[in-house]
Amino acid sequence: MKASDVPCPEWLKQRLQQHGGRVPFPTFMDWALHDPVHGAYGSGHLRVGKAGDFVTSPSLGDEFSGLLIHQLIEWLQLLAVRHPEARLSIVDVGPGEGDLIAQLIPLLQTALPDLLPRLECVLVELNPGMQIRQKQRLQTVESLHCRWCSLETLGEQPVIGIMLAHELLDALPVERLLLRDGSLQRQMVSLQISGDEQQPLLVWDEEPLSSELEAHIQVQTVRDGLNLPPNGAPEGWTTEWHHLVAPWMQQACAAMADGMLLVVDYAMEASRYYAPHRRDGTLLAYRRQQASSDVLRDAGCQDITAHLCLETLVGSASEAGWFFAGQCRQGEALLALGLAERLTALQQMPADQLAEALRQREALLRLVDPGCLGELRWFAFHRQPSAAAEVPEPVSLFLSEPS
Numbered sequence: 001m002k003a004s005d006v007p008c009p010e011w012l013k014q015r016l017q018q019h020g021g022r023v024p025f026p027t028f029m030d031w032a033l034h035d036p037v038h039g040a041y042g043s044g045h046l047r048v049g050k051a052g053d054f055v056t057s058p059s060l061g062d063e064f065s066g067l068l069i070h071q072l073i074e075w076l077q078l079l080a081v082r083h084p085e086a087r088l089s090i091v092d093v094g095p096g097e098g099d100l101i102a103q104l105i106p107l108l109q110t111a112l113p114d115l116l117p118r119l120e121c122v123l124v125e126l127n128p129g130m131q132i133r134q135k136q137r138l139q140t141v142e143s144l145h146c147r148w149c150s151l152e153t154l155g156e157q158p159v160i161g162i163m164l165a166h167e168l169l170d171a172l173p174v175e176r177l178l179l180r181d182g183s184l185q186r187q188m189v190s191l192q193i194s195g196d197e198q199q200p201l202l203v204w205d206e207e208p209l210s211s212e213l214e215a216h217i218q219v220q221t222v223r224d225g226l227n228l229p230p231n232g233a234p235e236g237w238t239t240e241w242h243h244l245v246a247p248w249m250q251q252a253c254a255a256m257a258d259g260m261l262l263v264v265d266y267a268m269e270a271s272r273y274y275a276p277h278r279r280d281g282t283l284l285a286y287r288r289q290q291a292s293s294d295v296l297r298d299a300g301c302q303d304i305t306a307h308l309c310l311e312t313l314v315g316s317a318s319e320a321g322w323f324f325a326g327q328c329r330q331g332e333a334l335l336a337l338g339l340a341e342r343l344t345a346l347q348q349m350p351a352d353q354l355a356e357a358l359r360q361r362e363a364l365l366r367l368v369d370p371g372c373l374g375e376l377r378w379f380a381f382h383r384q385p386s387a388a389a390e391v392p393e394p395v396s397l398f399l400s401e402p403s
């Protein structure tokens with residue numbers, strides 16, 4: 001057994017046998033995350049938060065929402081003027097534990113009391129196991145109408161508002177590409193059963209790119225000016241290909257009649273993403289706060305993620321009909337939204353609240369820690385309504401001018 005070969009759980013063995021013994025990596029990743037009985041999210045086994053499997057910014061407390069709200073208020077006020085009668089929706093796609101919406105609701109109540117009757121929250125969650133937990137979480141927050149629906153359903157009656165995709169796109173299944181004898185291959189996941197007594201194993205395997213995948217890569221690399229594989233990449237170099245980002249952007253665009261999309265996710269420029277020295281790509285698994293490159297292990301019990309490529313994200317969004325307003329690192333965004341002022345204000349807290357002040361300080365600093373959440377990038381896009389020339393551009397607190 002090679003170090004990369006791992007025991008295959010019984011449910012996955014049966015699934016693989018039904019599919020001829022091997023599947024492309026995205027199929028494995030989809031089952032491992034979203035199978036309704038065995039998948040990490042599908043079953044609701046995986047927990048987001050300090051006591052769970054991995055943390056996200058909202059799961060650390062309400063410090064993140066307390067800063068983000070300033071940006072949302074600005075965008076909502078702009079949309080309220082532009083559409084004086086319309087309902088305004090805050091759409092959270094991939095809400096996890098529901099923390100972000102649960103924290104934003106009271107902040108919206110305080111900041112925008114006049115707009116409240118026009119506001120609603122829409123949660124777009126693929127996995128029933130997660131939906132149950134989100135409903136429980138939001139039971140405690142009253143006063144703003146919340147509903148759950150799919151992007152397809154929203155596409156039938158597009159909304160006006162703000163769509164949030166917070167650590168969603170890095171959880172979409174990816175193709176895994178491998179350089180072999182000078183050409184890219186598609187990595188597969190295979191079942192290996194050696195003898196009656198042997199534990200079945202999961203092993204990596206490969207096959208030539210399908211013509212569809214090859215065409216997809218060709219079109220996007222030309223569109224976004226990528227060099228894939230990069231010059232000097234060694235034999236065995238691997239990377240990820242986010243084939244589902246483009247269709248997701250199209251669905252998201254169809255779901256919004258007007259408004260903004262804020263994507264917050266781990267991403268890097270193509271020059272870093274597809275660098276010859278990044279020979280193992282960015283694919284990682286998370287479980288009980290431990291990161292591992294062993295993504296085939298314990299299928300259904302760990303999260304699997306891959307960073308995004310900045311250029312292909314923006315290229316796919318633009319092609320879908322989104323207008324790119326700008327991007328920055330989480331630290332820059334949060335500083336522009338008042339992080340430094342928050343830290344300063346903590347010094348004024350009374351001495352008997354020292355413990356709480358220290359907790360808040362730690363939470364704020366974790367949001368910008370360059371070794372973790374500070375790596376996150378914020379991307380803002382806007383829908384261009386048909387009469388674009390008559391509509392003012394969104395004002396931005398943290399973003400550079402739309403290009």
Ligand SMILES: C[S@@+](CC[C@H](N)C(=O)[O-])C[C@H]1O[C@@H](n2cnc3c(N)ncnc32)[C@H](O)[C@@H]1O
Nearest residue numbers: 041056094095096124125126127130166167171
């Ligand atoms: C990494 S968690 C992010 C949680 C949350 N946004 C946060 O930052 O705390 C990913 C969430 O997206 C959901 N999800 C994954 N793929 C999805 C999809 N295609 N559409 C909607 N939700 C999805 C998962 O079930 C889970 O709730």
